[in-house]
Each structure stands twice: as structure tokens, then as C-alpha cells.
Amino acid sequence: xxxxxxxxxxxxxxxxxxxxxxxxxxxxxxxxxxxxxxxxxxxxxxxxxxxxxxxxxxxxxxxxxxxxxxxxxxxxxxxxxxxxxxxxxxxxxxxxxxxxxxxxxxxxxxxxxxxxxxxxxxxxxx
Numbered sequence: 001x002x003x004x005x006x007x008x009x010x011x012x013x014x015x016x017x018x019x020x021x022x023x024x025x026x027x028x029x030x031x032x033x034x035x036x037x038x039x040x041x042x043x044x045x046x047x048x049x050x051x052x053x054x055x056x057x058x059x060x061x062x063x064x065x066x067x068x069x070x071x072x073x074x075x076x077x078x079x080x081x082x083x084x085x086x087x088x089x090x091x092x093x094x095x096x097x098x099x100x101x102x103x104x105x106x107x108x109x110x111x112x113x114x115x116x117x118x119x120x121x122x123x124x125x126x
Contacts, residue, residue, distance in 0.1 A: 004054035009107035013047035013069070016100045020076065023097070027088050035088075039079035045072035046104055050111075059119035063112055070108045073101045 004010050020043040024036045046069045053065030077098050084094040 004051040007050065007054065007111070009104065009111050010047055010050045010054075012100075012107055013043075013050055013073075013104050016076075016097075016104060017043045017047055019097070019100070023089070023093070027083065031088070035079060035082055035086075039076060039083070042072050042075040042079055045069070046076070050108070059115050062115055066108050066112050066115075070105050073104045073108070077101045 020039060024040055027036050049065045049069035049072060053062040053069065056062040056065065080089070080094055080097050080101075083089045084091065089097075
């Protein structure tokens with residue numbers, strides 16, 4: 001892979017980020033600097049951390065950023081729960097976005113496992 005933009009997990013996080021951005025346009029204006037800002041930052045952080053992890057050449061460094069990306073996906077779900085609890089979104093919208101976040105988390109786990117195997121294979125060769 002030459003670029004993080006080639007990673008399917010990054011592509012998935014990009015779609016999620018853009019969908020979250022559209023969703024928050026429906027939130028009340030008074031939430032602009034509260035929930036809206038927080039959920040946008042959390043959803044952006046997923047892809048940001050995947051990109052930064054991809055730029056690291058050591059498994060442990062890359063994994064650290066991927067773990068942060070996974071945490072940001074979980075944080076995004078928590079913000080969605082807040083939006084649900086405050087009736088900014090309904091349960092079907094919540095479930096759809098939650099599934100997208102969970103899919104990102106699964107893909108991140110898969111990427112971490114892939115990197116772990118690559119690291120182990122490289123250590124055996126050396």
C-alpha cells in the first residue's frame with residue numbers, strides 16, 4: 001500500500017465522517033459548540049488516526065494510532081447515544097450509524113491483526 005487512502009478501513013471511516021457531518025446539520029443550533037463539535041471531532045479522529053498509523057513504520061507505533069482510531073469510533077457511538085437520548089435522532093438512525101461505527105472498529109481490528117502478523121513474519125526473517 002502506497003497511501004493510507006488506499007486502505008478500505010480509511011475509506012469506510014471517510015464515509016462515516018462525511019455522514020456524521022451531514023447528520024449534525026440537523027442538530028439544534030445551541031448544540032453547535034457542544035455535541036455537534038464533539039461528534040464531528042470524534043468521527044474525524046477515526047480516519048486521522050488510521051492515516052497517522054499508516055505513516056508509522058513500526059508495528060507498535062502504527063498499532064497505537066489504530067487503537068486510538070478504534071477508541072474514537074467508540075466515542076462516536078457514545079455521542080450518538082447522547083443524540084438519541086436528547087431526541088436529536090431516532091432509533092433507526094442511531095442503529096444505522098452505530099453499525100457503521102462498529103464496522104469501522106472491526107476493520108481496524110483486522111488491520112491491527114494484519115500488521116501484527118506482518119511484524120511477526122519480519123521478526124522471523126531477521
